Amino acid sequence: MAEVSQQSAPRVKYAVFGAGITGYNIIVELLKENAGFLVIDRDEQRVKELRDRKIDAIKKEFHDPGLLLGIHEFEIAFVLTGDQETNLSAVRAIKMRYPVAHIVARAVDPLGITALESAGAEFVFYPPQLIAKNALFQINKLHANKISQRLYNILAGWEGTLGIITHKNPDPDAISSAMALAAIARNANPQKLNCRIFYEGVIGHQENRTMVNLLEIRMERMTPQVVQECNFLALVDCAGPGINNSLSPRTHIDIILDHHKDGMHSEATAGFVDIRPGLGATASILTQYLQELDIPVDKPVATGLLYGIRSDTKDFKRNVTPQDMSYAAFLLPLTDADLLDKIMSPSLSQETLDVLGSAIRNRKIRSGYLFSNVGYIRNRDTLPQAADLLINLEGVNTALVYGITDEAIIMSVRNRDIRLHIGNVLAEAFGDIGEAGGHPNMAAAIIPLTFFSRAENKDQLLSLIIDPVLRKFTDIVGLENEGKNEI
Ligand SMILES: [Mn+2]
Incomplete structure (x- = not known):
């Protein structure tokens, strides 16, 4: 028996300090991961219950200087009791003994956040704040799913020609958003809906022309006559008729997709409006639709959208949000890297x-x-x-x-x-x-x-x-x- 005790507990990746309601939920998640972990709690009864379920658990007083005695070094510690002072002293003890370990700590009140951070915890969370953030994230996700579906259904019900209008002197964001909207329309309604992409002004920069040429985007010059030929009209990267385009403000528009700050003040009405001034690019909105609708994204569209996000956010340096980054990450494996390279650095030999x-x-x-x-x-x-x-x-x-x-x-x-x-x-x-x-x-x-x-x-x-x-x-x-x- 002496031999067994010398071996002590096996090496574990995680240590969970405190097996209350938060700790218990972490334990459930760790069990799913199948990773080795050890639970430390001061309640004898709770430790016994865990052991009965074949979970490694030991009883310790958290304020005891010997808290970490006999506990092997772990990589990540969760400090989760319901008492601020207890958590603080546990974080200090862990940092002292195992300075390399990463600590996730629970703050019991908003003030506790900075105290735990100063004590050395790498990540501090305050449960009510976490719940609020998560709820908002979930509802936004649900909303995104619902509106993508609504756009899809609208497109699926149309018959005729949809004219997709980019703004004056279109940039990669506008051009790629138009491409993506056409791809969604094609998926929703391959038989009865035909898309045409229009622009006015000039496709200016060498990069933009290279993009249109290399991605083989068919864009037509907008005239009052071609607008007349369309049964439906969509605006991408501008907030309404007459805003950064030469349409009469009274033109009936069916779809408006934009991300410009002043877009929110647009009085324009349309059957479907999605204006998100918080986002870095309209291409991000379109990427989300493609993602939510689970539409296969072909290489030219993915390459165009990624270039659209990158150029509208000045390579992730301007007006960029975590969403823009995550859409870019989603697109990256779907793009043609060589093509993107050629577009972004048209070489002059x-x-x-x-x-x-x-x-x-x-x-x-x-x-x-x-x-x-x-x-x-x-x-x-x-x-x-x-x-x-x-x-x-x-x-x-x-x-x-x-x-x-x-x-x-x-x-x-x-x-x-x-x-x-x-x-x-x-x-x-x-x-x-x-x-x-x-x-x-x-x-x-x-x-x-x-x-x-x-x-x-x-x-x-x-x-x-x-x-x-x-x-x-x-x-x-x-x-x-x-x-x-x-x-
Ligand atoms: Mn834009």
């Missing part, structure tokens, strides 16, 4: 800079059409960047930048003339001799050199063959041929 330089230098403009020959290029990705840049030039509605690689003539076109579907124009002009097509506002063409002699000097070859090639384009768009040699 030496070659890109050279191509941009040539594109600017060699530009020719005729009736709103810009043509620019950048000559021989190694990396065809530089052309869209040049076209992106040149479409911003005053008086230019369509920018066509072209160059030549070892295998093909490459063209990249940007268009903001809404009467022109540039993807269709390119397909019509070059579809028979290469790959060509795209969207109303951006398109590309690749014409293999197999159609032409394989000359050594590619720059020379390009100037020899480009005129007849471009004529196919100018004929379709109705540009006069008089200035053909200027191209």
Whole structure:
């Protein structure tokens, strides 16, 4: 028997000081975790009851200087009696004997919180406060679930076209929120509801354009006419018609999702309004909907939303809340890290800079059409960047930048003339001799050199063959041929 007592209690991870009502609930949780723990209480009867249930428990007086004698070092201590002074002296005794152990202590009144913290407890909780916080958390969660469901049901009942309107000069938060709302609508109503995303102003920064291009987001320029074509309208990242958008304030809006501080003062009414000025991004609201509705989030949407949260909170440094962080954490494993990297740091290589330089230098403009020959290029990705840049030039509605690689003539076109579907124009002009097509506002063409002699000097070859090639384009768009040699 002497041998057994020398072995004393086995090493445990947790020690629970005080097995009253709070301690008992901790014990129930620890049992679920299957972790080793020891209970210390001054009530002999309670210790006996615990032991009867095969729980390691010993009787000790908490004010006794020998409180920790015979108790192995533990990693975490819970100090939970209903008496402030008892808890305080236990915390001090534990810190003295086992300074590395972490202590969770119960404050019996609000004043006790600081006293226990100063004594060395790492985490002090005051039960009434904990209950209040938890109740609020739970009710917010329940509310989020109910409103997500309500939005879903509204979308599921619609028939026709939903126009999703981002604010003026949309940023990643607005763009990704629009994408996510479209994804929810698609999930709720794949058959009868069609979504279109609109913007006005310009998609400004290189990062934003890169985002739209890389995530293949279809965005259309907003005009009174396209708004008319929609049966339903949603506003994302702005609080009402006429607020950071050029809609008439009387426009009927069906959905408003926003997080701006002044959004709360918006008088706008809509069938569904969710404005949360406390949150760092509208993308956070949309992430919560996706989460609550258990809708699978595809990579482009997840990548867009994460970028939206990051850029609206200046990389978690501005107006950020724990919710924003937790939504970002939820999105992270669903995103495409490489893509996010590319969006956030669109690199400007030496070659890109050279191509941009040539594109600017060699530009020719005729009736709103810009043509620019950048000559021989190694990396065809530089052309869209040049076209992106040149479409911003005053008086230019369509920018066509072209160059030549070892295998093909490459063209990249940007268009903001809404009467022109540039993807269709390119397909019509070059579809028979290469790959060509795209969207109303951006398109590309690749014409293999197999159609032409394989000359050594590619720059020379390009100037020899480009005129007849471009004529196919100018004929379709109705540009006069008089200035053909200027191209
Ligand atoms: Mn925003």
